[in-house]
Amino acid sequence: MHPRPLSCLAALLVLAASVGAQEKTQVFQGAQIIPIAGEPIAHGVLVITDGKIVAVGSVGQVAIPAGAEIHDATGKVLMPGLIDSHSHIGAGSGGDGSGPIQPDARVLDSLDARDASIQKARAGGITTVNVMPGSGHLISGQTLYLKLREARTVDDLLIKLPDGSNAGGLKMANGTNSMRGTNGFPGTRAKSAALVREEYIKAQEYRDKIKRANGDAEKMPPRDLALEEIVEVLDGKRIVQNHTHRHDDILTVLRLSKEFGFKVVLHHVSEGWKVADEIAAAHVPCSVIMIDSPGGKLETKDADWRTPAILEKAGVLVGFHTDDPICDSRRFLRSAALAVRAGMTRKGALEAVTIANAKIIGLDARVGSLEPGKDADFIILSADPLSVYAHVEQTWVEGRKVFDLSKPADHLYAVGGEGAGDSRRAQLCCFTSAWDLIAAANGGAQ
């Protein structure tokens, strides 16, 4: 009776399918290209198709496919999309106040894909991000590695692994944030470690029971959502992303990771400079935060901008993170620049916001450098990426432009102003919001 809407819908579906299946080849030429994989190219060409990189090279040396859409990027700088290995954009949450160990809590079930913070991250050139629950638990939940595609729901942001699962890590923390001393939370550092060890031993036993059942449903243990996640960690399928500041807390993480054989990344690492050799010997990567002054809490009183340089020198894989909203996603490149200011190599600092972070989240086969076959995630800058005067002009994810500074709506998120406000605050730590934590740090009501 009303066939037209249906046929319109069908036509749209066909159109959408064809766009998804085969997109026009696009060429970006003339920019200085920093591929990360290899030396910078003064006058470069990037060829992409179907969301993947086809070729990277110098003007004149890369064949331009017939019919390709050409973008002139002369005078610009083009580099891989930035990867932030620790962020709280999207106002997600993890475990609640009921206990210190909640690996079953998923950021997935809390993320607001339309939060202003996500658009701001795109404006900062971030294309891949590890969104974490807060640091107020020993184990606060499952993190998500996201692609900042245009998104209506969290599903549009997910990275699917070959087995169909969502890419993500497990957030752990030690030190004072989880030491609440109530509700089963530890009151000391030794108790913190003991609780974590107990949980991992339980998970080992759980895994052994499943193995012994050998597929016999009768013999299988009842499903345990928390232990299932720890088993993924024990099996190397999920990387532990561990908040840790003090040098002795760092060593505790290394000790537990060795005991249970899990893959771990050290996050924040404020006192990493004190134990750089130990970190290097353990072959554990670090995701470092660059804060404008030391202190603010006892654990960060010795934070030092030279940490990345010292870790780099010691042979540690170093990435940076925003911990947004602690640092603004739109100024993520500033972290790399400040590390160079304090002695890190330029190469190491640029890798730390790209390929090193790709390794830190185990996705370096897909993202983190401009190489044929990798995802077409890249940014176009007005000037050198380590300059305060550089602006991210465009951000592309999988061959699609998700941020364009020349568009007023995008410009608003890049610089701020009326309408660019965050709709919600991120949950950072052990309280209902980061700001309650701040109040508590100042002797507030908590």
Add this chain to the structure above:
Amino acid sequence: MNLMNRYPSPVSSRNSRSESWRSSSTWFASSVRCAALLAMTVTFATPLALRAENIAVTGETVYTMAGATIRHGVILIHDGKIESVGPADTTKIPAGYRVLSATVVTPGLIDAHATVGLSGLLNQAQDQDMLEKSSSVQPELRAIDAYNAKDPLVAWVRSYGVTTVNTGHAPAALISGQTMIVKTFGRTADEDVINPAAMTAVTLGRNGLTVVEGAPGQGGPSASKSPGNRSKAVAMLRAELIKAQEYAKKREAKDESKRPGRDLKYETLLRAIDGSQPLLINANKQQDIVSALRIAKEFNLKIVLDGCADAPMVIDQIKASGFPVIVHPTMQRTYEDMENLSVETAGKLHAAGIPIAMQSSYEAYVPKTRVVLFEAAVAAANGLGYEAALASVTSDAAKLLGIADRTGSLAAGKDADIALYDGDPFEYTSHCIGTIVGGEVFADGPH
């Protein structure tokens, strides 16, 4: 001992500069024990008292902020004051002067609103004096009675070129207390102070409110029941100002026996009416900014607007008022009252002809202080421009704070407050290689 010698003497070549920094950090990283030792000595080194020294500062570019910028300039310093400023080819360096060289030389930076010295690095109860929670209205609290010149954050901001701060009670209660203007020598409050009672800090909007139930957030004193909302805050402020006016009248009573005893609270507020100690009104939402202007008009107050995240929405009203704005830190977080905060606000205010200065403001968590150099840098790159951004942390800040006769520019007779950089001070990868406060050299960097 010459602390400058810890690092190779400042040289003009940028390449050589980065070489020296690399080599120093290589040595630094070679031993964990060395690293531990150096982190302590470099970051928080105790300065040597070298104030009486005669010093010549040479710069490839000298931004005097008092007239033209000088290419290859020289500044001569004697007894803590600037003797002369001029081009190298016409300014002879007298014998015996210690020579310091840099690529870029600017006046020592001024942070127009900070809380360093009151909100200490550790963020523990013993070093947090920026907010007294017993009452929402305490204008009588003086910064000079709390300022800790030895707090490491004072040395931290100094290491990036800051020589003067307007510091004091935080934007966190309706009237949280006073601010003081102090040099960053790091000796004692009394020795370092320029103006012990510069402004009185008032907070309108969410940060000044008391949330009676639940966590107080960043808001005002938890012991007070009011103000719980914006109308109440303004009502309380007006009531206090009316009481101050009445107090002034009673103090002038012909019959001495009818004069009230001294009241520190009202004495302070009266100085906002006579203009000698303005109210520093933190207001970020547009409704709070216009409330501040409304109160200023009603009581004929001298005020300085502070924060002003929504300033672009009410820029005509601000302009018409004639009051200056100490703009929010460019990189401050965008939540609640600051949700509309923009990196372009400083540029827009400046373009409208409104006097501005840059600030580090108050941070309750990490970073425990911002650095005004970095905030000005991001403003410079987002509409304010280089020269105006530099002025917002030097000459314009000095004018706003009423200290332009002493500091904020490089001219004969001014205090020898100078910052030395190995490149564009605003570039992320440049270093501050020395800070001179009143002729005393602090150079334990590069930073």
